[in-house]
Amino acid sequence: NAGVTQTPKFRVLKTGQSMTLLCAQDMNHEYMYWYRQDPGMGLRLIHYSVGEGTTAKGEVPDGYNVSRLKKQNFLLGLESAAPSQTSVYFCASNTRGLAGSYEQYFGPGTRLTVT
Amino acid sequence: AQSVTQLDSQVPVFEEAPVELRCNYSSSVSVYLFWYVQYPNQGLQLLLKYLSGSTLVKGINGFEAEFNKSQTSFHLRKPSVHISDTAEYFCAILGGYNKLIFGAGTRLAVHP
Incomplete structure (x- = not known):
């Protein structure tokens, strides 16, 4: 049981390049989330998904797109990277309702630098 | 709207x-x-949570927190810290669709 995994762990991009971050969970969770962490700002929600084929915007969605084609995977895309997107990105998942007691399970993070 | 404020950076x-x-x-x-x-260069780990019931919640590693509705607070405490407790701590509130709304974080530095 690997929990939540993220690929890649580190990446350096040049301004204007594109990339996709992959999140995978093996807990059969319905809900999945992408957060970014910046110093002094905590974690902020980028996008989330409440089920396969559904996505919704979070607090800071601009410049990002997401897809949830399979229940276990949640992809975060940057179409044209900007230095302001330099951050640590965390994926998380949890199950709907009290069965999971609302605990979110986090991946190890992806450190992205845009030069 | 829901929000969280951590009073000490x-x-x-x-x-x-x-x-x-x-x-x-x-x-x-x-x-x-x-x-x-x-912990440094790691992901987030749940320490404790308050959902309902007793306002004093005990978590892992000897931490506890008290939910105070009248003061809208949820302070985290530990009676005796160790060097290994050095980390960043985040308070969060649950939003719709189980989203988490985080505070800015508090960096705890334990010195020998």
Whole structure:
């Protein structure tokens, strides 16, 4: 049981390049989330998904797109990277309702630098 | 709208001393509150949560927190800290669709 995994762990991009971050969970969770962490700002929600084929915007969605084609995977895309997107990105998942007691399970993070 | 404020960005403390990390929240609906810990270069780990019932919640690693509805607070405490408690601590409130709304974090530095 690997929990939540993220690929890649580190990446350096040049301004204007594109990339996709992959999140995978093996807990059969319905809900999945992408957060970014910046110093002094905590974690902020980028996008989330409440089920396969559904996505919704979070607090800071601009410049990002997401897809949830399979229940276990949640992809975060940057179409044209900007230095302001330099951050640590965390994926998380949890199950709907009290069965999971609302605990979110986090991946190890992806450190992205845009030069 | 829901929000969380962590009142201290950094808390230095000596080993074996007690510590309190402060968290205030704002919400117009029922609150579910969490404390997460992030050790250097790692992901987030749940310390404890308040969903209902007793206002004093015990978590892992000897931490506890008290939910105070009248003061809209959920402060985290430990009676005696260790060097290994050095980490960043995040208070969070549950939003719709189980989203988490985080505070800015408190960096706890335990000195020998």
